[in-house]
Amino acid sequence: MRKITLLIHCKDQKGIIAAVTNFIVKVEGNIIYIDQHVDVEQNVFFMRLETELTNASIPLDSIKTNFEQTIARDFQMSWDFYSKETKPKMALFVSKYNHCLFDILGRHSAGELDIEIPLIISNHIDLKPIADQFNIPFYHVPFTKDNKEEGEKRQIELLQQYQITFIVLARYMQIITPKLIALYKNKIINIHHSFLPAFPGAKPYHSAFKRGVKIIGATSHYVTEELDEGPIIEQDITRVSHINSIEDFIMKGRDLERTVLARAIKLHSERKVMVFENKTVVFY
Amino acid sequence: MRKITLLIHCKDQKGIIAAVTNFIVKVEGNIIYIDQHVDVEQNVFFMRLETELTNASIPLDSIKTNFEQTIARDFQMSWDFYSKETKPKMALFVSKYNHCLFDILGRHSAGELDIEIPLIISNHIDLKPIADQFNIPFYHVPFTKDNKEEGEKRQIELLQQYQITFIVLARYMQIITPKLIALYKNKIINIHHSFLPAFPGAKPYHSAFKRGVKIIGATSHYVTEELDEGPIIEQDITRVSHINSIEDFIMKGRDLERTVLARAIKLHSERKVMVFENKTVVFY
Amino acid sequence: MRKITLLIHCKDQKGIIAAVTNFIVKVEGNIIYIDQHVDVEQNVFFMRLETELTNASIPLDSIKTNFEQTIARDFQMSWDFYSKETKPKMALFVSKYNHCLFDILGRHSAGELDIEIPLIISNHIDLKPIADQFNIPFYHVPFTKDNKEEGEKRQIELLQQYQITFIVLARYMQIITPKLIALYKNKIINIHHSFLPAFPGAKPYHSAFKRGVKIIGATSHYVTEELDEGPIIEQDITRVSHINSIEDFIMKGRDLERTVLARAIKLHSERKVMVFENKTVVFY
Amino acid sequence: MRKITLLIHCKDQKGIIAAVTNFIVKVEGNIIYIDQHVDVEQNVFFMRLETELTNASIPLDSIKTNFEQTIARDFQMSWDFYSKETKPKMALFVSKYNHCLFDILGRHSAGELDIEIPLIISNHIDLKPIADQFNIPFYHVPFTKDNKEEGEKRQIELLQQYQITFIVLARYMQIITPKLIALYKNKIINIHHSFLPAFPGAKPYHSAFKRGVKIIGATSHYVTEELDEGPIIEQDITRVSHINSIEDFIMKGRDLERTVLARAIKLHSERKVMVFENKTVVFY
Structure with missing residues (x-):
């Protein structure tokens, strides 16, 4: 099963967590770890999410593109997808x-x-x-x-x-x-x-x-x-x-x-x- | 502003976080803290969420009832709302x-x-x-x-x-x-x-x-x-x-x-x- | 029984410990704690000693005077006797x-x-x-x-x-x-x-x-x-x-x-x- | 210069520290570390001492024999001399x-x-x-x-x-x-x-x-x-x-x-x- 780590930060806004978790549900991901932090002083939202993609027929690239053109754009996120298969x-x-x-x-x-x-x-x-x-x-x-x-x-x-x-x-x-x-x-x-x-x-x-x-x-x-x-x-x-x-x-x-x-x-x-x-x- | 702490635990299932955070958005709550944990062995999901309710015209009781009859029921949650105003x-x-x-x-x-x-x-x-x-x-x-x-x-x-x-x-x-x-x-x-x-x-x-x-x-x-x-x-x-x-x-x-x-x-x-x-x- | 704490520091020299412990034996003290330290860089010797004076007929003042005129003088010590009876x-x-x-x-x-x-x-x-x-x-x-x-x-x-x-x-x-x-x-x-x-x-x-x-x-x-x-x-x-x-x-x-x-x-x-x-x- | 570590334990008695440190002075040892402990419950005295022997003409064996036949015997000590030159x-x-x-x-x-x-x-x-x-x-x-x-x-x-x-x-x-x-x-x-x-x-x-x-x-x-x-x-x-x-x-x-x-x-x-x-x- 493909494991993905998603890192996000952006201006803190209402509805980010709901939007991201909805997205993961939509692409048939099973969230195995999620943590987030709000830097109140700087008004910045941070999130780290690990997911297992259960549907192998959805290509990773299309997930990325989809994410980029919807949520990432809407919330003006800095973000990265890391696949567990690629070692640093x-x-x-x-x-x-x-x-x-x-x-x-x-x-x-x-x-x-x-x-x-x-x-x-x-x-x-x-x-x-x-x-x-x-x-x-x-x-x-x-x-x-x-x-x-x-x-x-x-x-x-x-x-x-x-x-x-x-x-x-x-x-x-x-x-x-x-x-x-x-x-x-x-x-x-x-x-x-x-x-x-x-x-x-x-x-x-x-x-x-x-x-x-x-x-x-x-x-x-x-x-x-x-x-x-x-x-x-x-x-x-x-x-x-x-x-x-x-x-x-x-x-x-x-x-x-x-x-x-x-x-x-x-x-x-x-x-x-x-x-x-x-x-x-x-x-x- | 009314501050509420919400504690939840239930069987781990897809979509809980999205459902809860959507609910908070709907009742005009501003999430100021959210953390969750999945006990993988027991397959139990835990969540702690603090929110500021920004719309004073929605009574707390109706929020509770709403929560109880929708999400809490759907996911068979054990849950509690605590108001910061009531001291233990x-x-x-x-x-x-x-x-x-x-x-x-x-x-x-x-x-x-x-x-x-x-x-x-x-x-x-x-x-x-x-x-x-x-x-x-x-x-x-x-x-x-x-x-x-x-x-x-x-x-x-x-x-x-x-x-x-x-x-x-x-x-x-x-x-x-x-x-x-x-x-x-x-x-x-x-x-x-x-x-x-x-x-x-x-x-x-x-x-x-x-x-x-x-x-x-x-x-x-x-x-x-x-x-x-x-x-x-x-x-x-x-x-x-x-x-x-x-x-x-x-x-x-x-x-x-x-x-x-x-x-x-x-x-x-x-x-x-x-x-x-x-x-x-x-x-x- | 009278309990005394003795603090000493002086230039490090041969024979200090032997001299001090001999002195305590001589005035019928029972050493219940002794610790010392040598600051090698500064060439300074430090000692802390706790003793119970078992012979009540020897006055504390005479012990002090004796110490001052013999060991303390020989080794050019800075020193203090503290009696446990006097609270800071x-x-x-x-x-x-x-x-x-x-x-x-x-x-x-x-x-x-x-x-x-x-x-x-x-x-x-x-x-x-x-x-x-x-x-x-x-x-x-x-x-x-x-x-x-x-x-x-x-x-x-x-x-x-x-x-x-x-x-x-x-x-x-x-x-x-x-x-x-x-x-x-x-x-x-x-x-x-x-x-x-x-x-x-x-x-x-x-x-x-x-x-x-x-x-x-x-x-x-x-x-x-x-x-x-x-x-x-x-x-x-x-x-x-x-x-x-x-x-x-x-x-x-x-x-x-x-x-x-x-x-x-x-x-x-x-x-x-x-x-x-x-x-x-x-x-x- | 020969460095020796001396470990001792024996029944706690008056005058041990003075006797040992006098001995070290006598064999022209420079004490570079000394620590001791009294187990009050068991009435046992422990000592660890490191010394540099400054006079190379005194053989280590004669020091040991001397120690054994005087202090160690008088106080009925369990003891060991370790030379720094012998690695464990x-x-x-x-x-x-x-x-x-x-x-x-x-x-x-x-x-x-x-x-x-x-x-x-x-x-x-x-x-x-x-x-x-x-x-x-x-x-x-x-x-x-x-x-x-x-x-x-x-x-x-x-x-x-x-x-x-x-x-x-x-x-x-x-x-x-x-x-x-x-x-x-x-x-x-x-x-x-x-x-x-x-x-x-x-x-x-x-x-x-x-x-x-x-x-x-x-x-x-x-x-x-x-x-x-x-x-x-x-x-x-x-x-x-x-x-x-x-x-x-x-x-x-x-x-x-x-x-x-x-x-x-x-x-x-x-x-x-x-x-x-x-x-x-x-x-x-």
């Missing part, structure tokens, strides 16, 4: 830290992530053996002040060659260029090793240690041009105390980084995250 | 522990609970001064093996006299009688000082200490005839370690009991909890 | 928010805090009825830009009159003057309604909502001249999501504020917190 | 679940665990490719009702051949025999996928789902002859709700199992866990 294709960007890489590849091998990982891109050669161990093509794309344009060009070539749909920065230690951000708007996921907006930028564990906080955190977010300012997908925290050294902070933080990034990848790849005005709506 | 009336049952009582009365005084607390019933006289301090009628209803029937009779009289809609056992140390449970089915909230189903019954902190657990908990649940086996509304936990004595467990547990019970009261009084087959659906 | 005297500063006030007074009445609360000081009159309800003297000390000096003078007079040993700002909405801070160095506890250093200053829940965080927090800290920059005693967090409004943030935050402030009060009053260089050592 | 050797027992295996091997490869993993033993052949991928010898030791003795014999042979010091059951789905438990007393770590003592035995996620709990957990513990009754090392939990299916419980639980087991391995391998009377003292 994720590119991994890494530098020298290996813990998130091991974790993601382990989860992928264990069947926890319903995605493809066609390639790994790194500005260093250090982690190639891990890519080899998991049989994933590894591309060394150096990226420095001096070769920015060339590096960016090579990155984009590779992403297009492999038809990548979203990018994960698994502790990638380089700025992403505005051009790449624009190409993958709200499709580049970063893990920052602090409880944002506390301690943005470099060396957050050192700053947290210096400030004497009792809790440290990690934050996964979409990359925007403003460093560590993009829409937050997921955060988590763990307790620390005076007995913990900076090294302890870093070690405890690794567990946070792993978990928070893995959750963000899972949420994004299952089309559970919508972005509006630098905030996310996450339908669990 | 809560009876507090206590014995000798005062921490939950202080917490609930403090929250109520601080305006956090949109309920009335017309009376406190206790099998001991000890906490009367607190009731006096907060100006709430206090009834001493002794309850022992020997006066069970009399005690139950007096409890029920008082509950009816004050038109009580739900009961909270704030560390009330007596069994509730089957008759009272039947009268207030899924309307008596207990706080048990363990992470159920671990450590049911008496002295859970002592058992937890003996077992050497690293985490203790508290559980709020509706009272059923099976002790500590009723539908769970809310749970929370806190860490303990070898340095903690039983007294520490009890002290840390008090904070859990307060918080978990307060959340359950809030959820119940805002009509966010539905019960089906000894489990709850909690719409946050 | 806490002044509560409040403005208009009542939830922390209810919580603290409820806990105190329930016997959870081993302190005295001789008075409440407020820049508004609103919360006087709560003080009356709990039978605690309430002083209205207006505090504005124009009467700063007069207000500060009155505050200090009252604190001295009641021999106050520490101050708790239970959502007190006024700046504390440098003079008062100097008089009660590391003895004024504030509760800030964010996960510091995120969102210092005014309206943190609004800022958190705007940023789209997935977790909110509260922080209790000692007041220093730099706003919200003092040594952190305790922090805690709770999850939020897109479904939560600013009002929900505020409501969930109230529970955090209550709990985090209560823990800080308990830790401070039990002499479990030591401060060094804007960070705390908290011996649980 | 861990055997992994697995069956068919791969997530804990990937996690542990990933962490080990990433340098987070200061241990050796000389072999993996499994009653199934399924996970051999993962062992191969990480270059760790894999032994298929079938284990059924009918070959119990033979299987146990083979397990013990392998453990002795590789000089294994502790065993980790990474979701190993077979009972460990009493003989093996006796050989590795408090040295076999299991991960149970519930918040023990809730839901011991088989299919805990199914039982948790049926009970309608709002929180699920995982527990790492030492294996004893009583199933799921051994000393608890670490526990953690995560929230669930009515929207979660059994499959969601299992998926969320995998993250708990990974994290809780990894923490237990780290604590055990760093000699931070002591066991007494079916409870653990965990020195963080």
Whole structure:
């Protein structure tokens, strides 16, 4: 049976839910999940709906066209249909830290992530053996002040060659260029090793240690041009105390980084995250 | 503007959401919250909907009758309309522990609970001064093996006299009688000082200490005839370690009991909890 | 039996623990708790020790003098002996928010805090009825830009009159003057309604909502001249999501504020917190 | 510089700490960590001490003999000296679940665990490719009702051949025999996928789902002859709700199992866990 995920957002208006659910009934869909949210401040309506199309004789394209020309037009919706059959294709960007890489590849091998990982891109050669161990093509794309344009060009070539749909920065230690951000708007996921907006930028564990906080955190977010300012997908925290050294902070933080990034990848790849005005709506 | 909360559950069927939302549109309601859940195993559909009725000229009773004779009948729904104007009336049952009582009365005084607390019933006289301090009628209803029937009779009289809609056992140390449970089915909230189903019954902190657990908990649940086996509304936990004595467990547990019970009261009084087959659906 | 708590900090050196524990053995003390910490970066040693003095014929003063003239001098210690018999005297500063006030007074009445609360000081009159309800003297000390000096003078007079040993700002909405801070160095506890250093200053829940965080927090800290920059005693967090409004943030935050402030009060009053260089050592 | 970890437990008596710290001073050790605990109920004293021996000319063996013949004898201590230079050797027992295996091997490869993993033993052949991928010898030791003795014999042979010091059951789905438990007393770590003592035995996620709990957990513990009754090392939990299916419980639980087991391995391998009377003292 064909499973479809439908994401919608539009100006909040009367009758949207009734219209959409009526539409699904009409095309012989069985709604297996529906959730919606109204951002009262912005007056925006969000909906996520999963449906099984029980009548195989109605082509998906005609459903889409029908939706587009009726409801989507009437309510001026931004919308997307995703078929469960098409797996998202994720590119991994890494530098020298290996813990998130091991974790993601382990989860992928264990069947926890319903995605493809066609390639790994790194500005260093250090982690190639891990890519080899998991049989994933590894591309060394150096990226420095001096070769920015060339590096960016090579990155984009590779992403297009492999038809990548979203990018994960698994502790990638380089700025992403505005051009790449624009190409993958709200499709580049970063893990920052602090409880944002506390301690943005470099060396957050050192700053947290210096400030004497009792809790440290990690934050996964979409990359925007403003460093560590993009829409937050997921955060988590763990307790620390005076007995913990900076090294302890870093070690405890690794567990946070792993978990928070893995959750963000899972949420994004299952089309559970919508972005509006630098905030996310996450339908669990 | 009249605000209505609608709770529904029925056999899962096609078209329920569309039917209900169409109905709300028809009676000129503005949906401000809607959430639903399908229990796939039991094939049961649950919905919670909040609406503002914008047309004051349509009487609430006619809306109810209309709903009853059309949708509710068609889908064989169990359903309830609650008007925000009618505050739930809560009876507090206590014995000798005062921490939950202080917490609930403090929250109520601080305006956090949109309920009335017309009376406190206790099998001991000890906490009367607190009731006096907060100006709430206090009834001493002794309850022992020997006066069970009399005690139950007096409890029920008082509950009816004050038109009580739900009961909270704030560390009330007596069994509730089957008759009272039947009268207030899924309307008596207990706080048990363990992470159920671990450590049911008496002295859970002592058992937890003996077992050497690293985490203790508290559980709020509706009272059923099976002790500590009723539908769970809310749970929370806190860490303990070898340095903690039983007294520490009890002290840390008090904070859990307060918080978990307060959340359950809030959820119940805002009509966010539905019960089906000894489990709850909690719409946050 | 006399119970003594001993707090020590000094430059880290060989033999401190042995010297101190030998001393306690010599004065016939039974060590019931000992914990220590070395701040490796700063090279500072911290110790907290609880002892029962089993020989009533040795006067406490002679023990103190002995300690001062031998170990304390040899190791150039900062140190304090606290007798369990002397309860700390806490002044509560409040403005208009009542939830922390209810919580603290409820806990105190329930016997959870081993302190005295001789008075409440407020820049508004609103919360006087709560003080009356709990039978605690309430002083209205207006505090504005124009009467700063007069207000500060009155505050200090009252604190001295009641021999106050520490101050708790239970959502007190006024700046504390440098003079008062100097008089009660590391003895004024504030509760800030964010996960510091995120969102210092005014309206943190609004800022958190705007940023789209997935977790909110509260922080209790000692007041220093730099706003919200003092040594952190305790922090805690709770999850939020897109479904939560600013009002929900505020409501969930109230529970955090209550709990985090209560823990800080308990830790401070039990002499479990030591401060060094804007960070705390908290011996649980 | 030689680093030594010293673990001690004995009947609580006056003067232990002074005696031990004096001893360390005498052998020119620099104490870098010391923690102790008194189990008041059982009247047992526990201590963990890390020291750097600054004088290389004093042989470790003479220190040990000295300790044994003086303090250890005087206080009738159970004690152990561990040198940081000798890494613990861990055997992994697995069956068919791969997530804990990937996690542990990933962490080990990433340098987070200061241990050796000389072999993996499994009653199934399924996970051999993962062992191969990480270059760790894999032994298929079938284990059924009918070959119990033979299987146990083979397990013990392998453990002795590789000089294994502790065993980790990474979701190993077979009972460990009493003989093996006796050989590795408090040295076999299991991960149970519930918040023990809730839901011991088989299919805990199914039982948790049926009970309608709002929180699920995982527990790492030492294996004893009583199933799921051994000393608890670490526990953690995560929230669930009515929207979660059994499959969601299992998926969320995998993250708990990974994290809780990894923490237990780290604590055990760093000699931070002591066991007494079916409870653990965990020195963080």
